[in-house]
Amino acid sequence: MSITEAFCADRLLNEVEAEIAPYRTASLSQIWDSAAVAAVSTWSNQRQRYQDWLKISDIDWSYIEALAIARNAIVHGLGKLTRQQLQKRQSNVSKLQSIGISVVDDKVQVGDNELSAIAGRCISHIEAVDEKVSLRTR
Structure with a gap:
Protein backbone atom coordinates (compact mmCIF):
# COMPACT_ATOMS: atom_id res chain seq x y z
CA MET A 1 0.00 0.00 0.00
CA SER A 2 2.82 2.41 0.80
CA ILE A 3 4.45 1.74 -2.56
CA THR A 4 1.11 2.30 -4.30
CA GLU A 5 0.62 5.55 -2.42
CA ALA A 6 4.11 6.82 -3.23
CA PHE A 7 3.87 5.81 -6.88
CA CYS A 8 0.49 7.48 -7.44
CA ALA A 9 1.56 10.68 -5.70
CA ASP A 10 4.87 10.89 -7.56
CA ARG A 11 3.31 10.06 -10.94
CA LEU A 12 0.75 12.83 -10.53
CA LEU A 13 3.15 15.48 -9.27
CA ASN A 14 5.93 14.66 -11.73
CA GLU A 15 3.51 14.81 -14.66
CA VAL A 16 2.14 18.19 -13.62
CA GLU A 17 5.59 19.61 -12.82
CA ALA A 18 6.79 18.65 -16.30
CA GLU A 19 3.95 20.68 -17.80
CA ILE A 20 3.96 23.78 -15.64
CA ALA A 21 7.64 24.14 -14.71
CA PRO A 22 6.78 25.62 -11.29
CA TYR A 23 10.34 26.35 -10.24
CA ARG A 24 10.89 29.21 -12.69
CA THR A 25 10.13 31.77 -9.99
CA ALA A 26 10.02 31.76 -6.22
CA SER A 27 6.33 32.68 -6.11
CA LEU A 28 5.33 29.89 -8.52
CA SER A 29 7.45 27.50 -6.50
CA GLN A 30 5.65 28.42 -3.26
CA ILE A 31 2.22 28.12 -4.86
CA TRP A 32 3.10 24.76 -6.39
CA ASP A 33 4.59 23.37 -3.19
CA SER A 34 1.38 24.12 -1.29
CA ALA A 35 -0.83 22.74 -4.05
CA ALA A 36 1.31 19.61 -4.38
CA VAL A 37 1.17 18.80 -0.67
CA ALA A 38 -2.61 19.27 -0.59
CA ALA A 39 -3.06 17.25 -3.79
CA VAL A 40 -1.61 14.09 -2.31
CA SER A 41 -2.66 14.50 1.33
CA THR A 42 -5.59 12.08 0.94
CA TRP A 43 -6.65 9.48 -1.60
CA SER A 44 -9.75 11.50 -2.29
CA ASN A 45 -7.68 14.61 -3.05
CA GLN A 46 -5.36 12.58 -5.23
CA ARG A 47 -8.25 11.07 -7.20
CA GLN A 48 -9.70 14.55 -7.69
CA ARG A 49 -6.37 16.03 -8.84
CA TYR A 50 -5.90 13.23 -11.38
CA GLN A 51 -9.28 14.24 -12.73
CA ASP A 52 -8.84 18.02 -12.52
CA TRP A 53 -5.20 18.36 -13.52
CA LEU A 54 -4.64 15.41 -15.85
CA LYS A 55 -8.22 14.86 -17.04
CA ILE A 56 -8.08 11.20 -16.00
CA SER A 57 -11.37 10.10 -14.52
CA ASP A 58 -11.69 6.46 -15.51
CA ILE A 59 -9.53 4.90 -12.80
CA ASP A 60 -11.38 2.99 -10.08
CA TRP A 61 -10.04 4.22 -6.74
Whole structure:
Protein backbone atom coordinates (compact mmCIF):
# COMPACT_ATOMS: atom_id res chain seq x y z
CA MET A 1 0.00 0.00 0.00
CA SER A 2 2.82 2.41 0.80
CA ILE A 3 4.45 1.74 -2.56
CA THR A 4 1.11 2.30 -4.30
CA GLU A 5 0.62 5.55 -2.42
CA ALA A 6 4.11 6.82 -3.23
CA PHE A 7 3.87 5.81 -6.88
CA CYS A 8 0.49 7.48 -7.44
CA ALA A 9 1.56 10.68 -5.70
CA ASP A 10 4.87 10.89 -7.56
CA ARG A 11 3.31 10.06 -10.94
CA LEU A 12 0.75 12.83 -10.53
CA LEU A 13 3.15 15.48 -9.27
CA ASN A 14 5.93 14.66 -11.73
CA GLU A 15 3.51 14.81 -14.66
CA VAL A 16 2.14 18.19 -13.62
CA GLU A 17 5.59 19.61 -12.82
CA ALA A 18 6.79 18.65 -16.30
CA GLU A 19 3.95 20.68 -17.80
CA ILE A 20 3.96 23.78 -15.64
CA ALA A 21 7.64 24.14 -14.71
CA PRO A 22 6.78 25.62 -11.29
CA TYR A 23 10.34 26.35 -10.24
CA ARG A 24 10.89 29.21 -12.69
CA THR A 25 10.13 31.77 -9.99
CA ALA A 26 10.02 31.76 -6.22
CA SER A 27 6.33 32.68 -6.11
CA LEU A 28 5.33 29.89 -8.52
CA SER A 29 7.45 27.50 -6.50
CA GLN A 30 5.65 28.42 -3.26
CA ILE A 31 2.22 28.12 -4.86
CA TRP A 32 3.10 24.76 -6.39
CA ASP A 33 4.59 23.37 -3.19
CA SER A 34 1.38 24.12 -1.29
CA ALA A 35 -0.83 22.74 -4.05
CA ALA A 36 1.31 19.61 -4.38
CA VAL A 37 1.17 18.80 -0.67
CA ALA A 38 -2.61 19.27 -0.59
CA ALA A 39 -3.06 17.25 -3.79
CA VAL A 40 -1.61 14.09 -2.31
CA SER A 41 -2.66 14.50 1.33
CA THR A 42 -5.59 12.08 0.94
CA TRP A 43 -6.65 9.48 -1.60
CA SER A 44 -9.75 11.50 -2.29
CA ASN A 45 -7.68 14.61 -3.05
CA GLN A 46 -5.36 12.58 -5.23
CA ARG A 47 -8.25 11.07 -7.20
CA GLN A 48 -9.70 14.55 -7.69
CA ARG A 49 -6.37 16.03 -8.84
CA TYR A 50 -5.90 13.23 -11.38
CA GLN A 51 -9.28 14.24 -12.73
CA ASP A 52 -8.84 18.02 -12.52
CA TRP A 53 -5.20 18.36 -13.52
CA LEU A 54 -4.64 15.41 -15.85
CA LYS A 55 -8.22 14.86 -17.04
CA ILE A 56 -8.08 11.20 -16.00
CA SER A 57 -11.37 10.10 -14.52
CA ASP A 58 -11.69 6.46 -15.51
CA ILE A 59 -9.53 4.90 -12.80
CA ASP A 60 -11.38 2.99 -10.08
CA TRP A 61 -10.04 4.22 -6.74
CA SER A 62 -12.65 2.49 -4.54
CA TYR A 63 -10.49 -0.52 -3.64
CA ILE A 64 -7.48 1.64 -2.80
CA GLU A 65 -9.57 4.06 -0.74
CA ALA A 66 -11.05 1.14 1.23
CA LEU A 67 -7.60 -0.38 1.66
CA ALA A 68 -6.40 2.93 3.11
CA ILE A 69 -8.88 2.42 5.93
CA ALA A 70 -7.19 -0.88 6.79
CA ARG A 71 -3.73 0.60 6.46
CA ASN A 72 -4.59 3.50 8.76
CA ALA A 73 -6.13 1.18 11.34
CA ILE A 74 -3.02 -1.01 11.27
CA VAL A 75 -0.51 1.85 11.35
CA HIS A 76 -2.29 4.40 13.54
CA GLY A 77 -4.59 2.17 15.59
CA LEU A 78 -2.23 -0.76 16.15
CA GLY A 79 -4.62 -2.99 14.21
CA LYS A 80 -7.85 -1.53 15.56
CA LEU A 81 -10.07 1.09 13.99
CA THR A 82 -8.86 4.50 15.15
CA ARG A 83 -11.03 6.91 17.13
CA GLN A 84 -11.60 8.88 13.96
CA GLN A 85 -12.56 5.74 12.04
CA LEU A 86 -14.93 4.71 14.81
CA GLN A 87 -16.91 7.92 14.26
CA LYS A 88 -17.99 6.37 10.93
CA ARG A 89 -17.66 2.78 12.07
CA GLN A 90 -20.41 1.19 10.00
CA SER A 91 -19.32 2.90 6.80
CA ASN A 92 -15.67 1.95 7.35
CA VAL A 93 -16.50 -1.65 8.26
CA SER A 94 -18.70 -1.94 5.15
CA LYS A 95 -15.90 -0.60 2.94
CA LEU A 96 -13.42 -3.05 4.45
CA GLN A 97 -15.82 -5.95 4.03
CA SER A 98 -16.36 -4.96 0.40
CA ILE A 99 -12.68 -5.71 -0.28
CA GLY A 100 -12.60 -8.94 1.72
CA ILE A 101 -11.23 -7.60 5.00
CA SER A 102 -13.21 -8.44 8.10
CA VAL A 103 -13.39 -6.48 11.34
CA VAL A 104 -13.86 -8.30 14.65
CA ASP A 105 -14.20 -6.28 17.86
CA ASP A 106 -12.98 -3.27 15.87
CA LYS A 107 -9.78 -5.16 14.94
CA VAL A 108 -8.87 -5.41 11.26
CA GLN A 109 -8.38 -9.04 10.23
CA VAL A 110 -5.92 -9.53 7.38
CA GLY A 111 -4.67 -13.04 6.65
CA ASP A 112 -2.27 -14.49 4.10
CA ASN A 113 -4.94 -14.84 1.42
CA GLU A 114 -6.00 -11.22 1.86
CA LEU A 115 -2.38 -10.05 1.73
CA SER A 116 -1.86 -11.84 -1.56
CA ALA A 117 -5.02 -10.29 -3.02
CA ILE A 118 -4.04 -6.85 -1.72
CA ALA A 119 -0.61 -7.08 -3.35
CA GLY A 120 -2.18 -8.03 -6.66
CA ARG A 121 -4.72 -5.23 -6.51
CA CYS A 122 -2.04 -2.67 -5.61
CA ILE A 123 0.05 -3.79 -8.59
CA SER A 124 -2.99 -3.55 -10.84
CA HIS A 125 -3.74 -0.06 -9.58
CA ILE A 126 -0.18 1.11 -10.20
CA GLU A 127 -0.31 -0.33 -13.72
CA ALA A 128 -3.68 1.33 -14.42
CA VAL A 129 -2.50 4.73 -13.22
CA ASP A 130 0.74 4.48 -15.17
CA GLU A 131 -1.07 3.43 -18.34
CA LYS A 132 -3.69 6.19 -18.10
CA VAL A 133 -1.05 8.85 -17.50
CA SER A 134 1.16 7.53 -20.31
CA LEU A 135 -1.69 7.44 -22.81
CA ARG A 136 -3.37 10.71 -21.94
CA THR A 137 -3.47 13.56 -24.40
CA ARG A 138 -2.14 16.89 -23.26
